[in-house]
Amino acid sequence: xxxxxxxxxxxxxxxxxxxxxxxxxxxxxxxxxxxxxxxxxxxxxxxxxxxxxxxxxxxxxxxxxxxxxxxxxxxxxxxxxxxxxxxxxxxxxxxxxxxxxxxxxxxxxxxxxxxxxxxxxxxxxxxxxxxxxxxxxxxxxxxxxx
Amino acid sequence: xxxxxxxxxxxxxxxxxxxxxxxxxxxxxxxxxxxxxxxxxxxxxxxxxxxxxxxxxxxxxxxxxxxxxxxxxxxxxxxxxxxxxxxxxxxxxxxxxxxxxxxxxxxxxxxxxxxxxxxxxxxxxx
Numbered sequence: 001x002x003x004x005x006x007x008x009x010x011x012x013x014x015x016x017x018x019x020x021x022x023x024x025x026x027x028x029x030x031x032x033x034x035x036x037x038x039x040x041x042x043x044x045x046x047x048x049x050x051x052x053x054x055x056x057x058x059x060x061x062x063x064x065x066x067x068x069x070x071x072x073x074x075x076x077x078x079x080x081x082x083x084x085x086x087x088x089x090x091x092x093x094x095x096x097x098x099x100x101x102x103x104x105x106x107x108x109x110x111x112x113x114x115x116x117x118x119x120x121x122x123x124x125x126x127x128x129x130x131x132x133x134x135x136x137x138x139x140x141x142x143x144x145x146x
Numbered sequence: 147x148x149x150x151x152x153x154x155x156x157x158x159x160x161x162x163x164x165x166x167x168x169x170x171x172x173x174x175x176x177x178x179x180x181x182x183x184x185x186x187x188x189x190x191x192x193x194x195x196x197x198x199x200x201x202x203x204x205x206x207x208x209x210x211x212x213x214x215x216x217x218x219x220x221x222x223x224x225x226x227x228x229x230x231x232x233x234x235x236x237x238x239x240x241x242x243x244x245x246x247x248x249x250x251x252x253x254x255x256x257x258x259x260x261x262x263x264x265x266x267x268x269x270x271x272x
Contacts, residue, residue, distance in 0.1 A: 088201060138222075
C-alpha cells in the first residue's frame with residue numbers, strides 16, 4: 001500500500017511562547033548546564049544578556065506547542081505504535097533569553113517511503129519579537145511497516 | 147580548533163529520577179520515560195531516556211568546548227536504540243574541518259558500548 005502523502009506542505013497555526021526565567025532555569029538544571037548565564041539573571045546581565053539565556057536545546061520547549069498538532073494530525077496519519085524519532089536537526093540564530101516571545105510555525109516538509117518505512121519530516125521556524133529567526137528545527141519520524 | 151582535534155569528552159550519568167525532572171522541564175510526559183511498569187508492558191527494559199535529553203548532552207559537549215551557547219549554530223543527530231537511566235553516557239567529538247570562522251565536528255553519544263546518538267554533526271562558531 002502506498003504511503004499517504006496528502007499532508008505534505010500542510011501548515012499549522014502559529015503559536016506564541018513567552019520565555020520565563022524560572023522555566024529556563026528548570027530546563028537548564030534538568031539537562032545539566034552549569035554555566036551561570038543559564039541559571040542566574042545577574043550573572044547573565046553581567047555577561048551582557050538581558051536575562052537568563054536559554055540553552056540552545058530549550059528550542060524543544062518553545063516549539064512543543066506548535067509541533068504537537070502536526071505530529072497528531074489526522075491527515076499526516078502516523079501510526080504511533082510503530083513510530084520512532086529517527087533524527088533531529090536544529091539551526092540556531094540569536095540566543096533566546098527570558099522575556100522573549102517566540103512565535104513558531106510548523107510545516108509538513110516531506111513524507112516518503114523507503115524500504116517499507118515511512119519518513120515523516122516536519123520543519124518548525126521560530127522567530128523572536130524582533131522577527132529574528134532564532135531556531136529552525138527539522139524533525140524526522142520513522143514509522144515501520146507503512 | 148584544528149582538524150583532527152578531539153573535543154574534551156563529556157561524561158554524565160542520569161540519575162534514577164532524571165527522566166521525571168526532564169519530563170517536567172520539557173513538557174514531554176510520554177509514559178515510556180516515567181512509568182516503569184508501562185515501559186515494561188510495551189517491551190522496553192524499563193523507563194528510557196528522552197532522546198532530546200541525550201541530544202541536549204551532545205549540544206552541551208559542543209557549547210562547553212566552544213566557549214558558550216552562542217557558538218552552537220547547528221546540530222543534527224540520528225537517534226538509535228535507547229538510553230537508560232543510571233548508566234553513564236559519554237559524548238565525544240572530533241573536528242572534521244575548520245574554515246570561515248566555523249568548525250564542523252563529528253560527534254556521538256555512547257552508553258554501554260552502544261552509540262545511542264550517531265552520525266551527529268555540529269557546526270560551531272570559532
